[in-house]
Amino acid sequence: MTMTKRELVIRVANSLGMTQSDVSQIIENTFDTLAKSLAHGERWELRDFGVFEVKVRASRIGRNPRTGDEVPVPERRVVTFRPGKQMKKIVTAPAAEEAPSPE
Numbered sequence: 001m002t003m004t005k006r007e008l009v010i011r012v013a014n015s016l017g018m019t020q021s022d023v024s025q026i027i028e029n030t031f032d033t034l035a036k037s038l039a040h041g042e043r044w045e046l047r048d049f050g051v052f053e054v055k056v057r058a059s060r061i062g063r064n065p066r067t068g069d070e071v072p073v074p075e076r077r078v079v080t081f082r083p084g085k086q087m088k089k090i091v092t093a094p095a096a097e098e099a100p101s102p103e
Helices: 005-018 020-039 084-090
Strands: 044-046 050-055 062-063 070-073 076-083
Touching: 005 020, 020 044, 020 050, 076 084
Parallel strands: none
Antiparallel strands: 044 050, 050 076, 062 070
C-alpha cells in the first residue's frame, strides 16, 4: 500500500485533533523547507528517523541497452536517505509484534 500526502494529513490531523488545513500547511512547509535545504547542499538529520543528504554521482560511460552503443552519462546530484536506528527497528520488526492484540 502507498501512503499519499493527503492520507498523511488525515492521519496526523486525526491523531492530534487539528484541522486538516493546518496540518496540510505544516506538512507542505516542512517538505518545501527540506527540499530547498537539500538543494543548497545541506544535510537533514532527524534523530531516530534517518538522514537525508545530497551526493554527487560522478560522470561515467553507460550503454544503450538496445543498441549497445556507449553513451556519456553526466555528473548528477541525487538525494539519499539512510534510516536511523529506531526506523530500522520498526521496519524490521516481525509483523506479529506490530499488530495490536485482539483483546
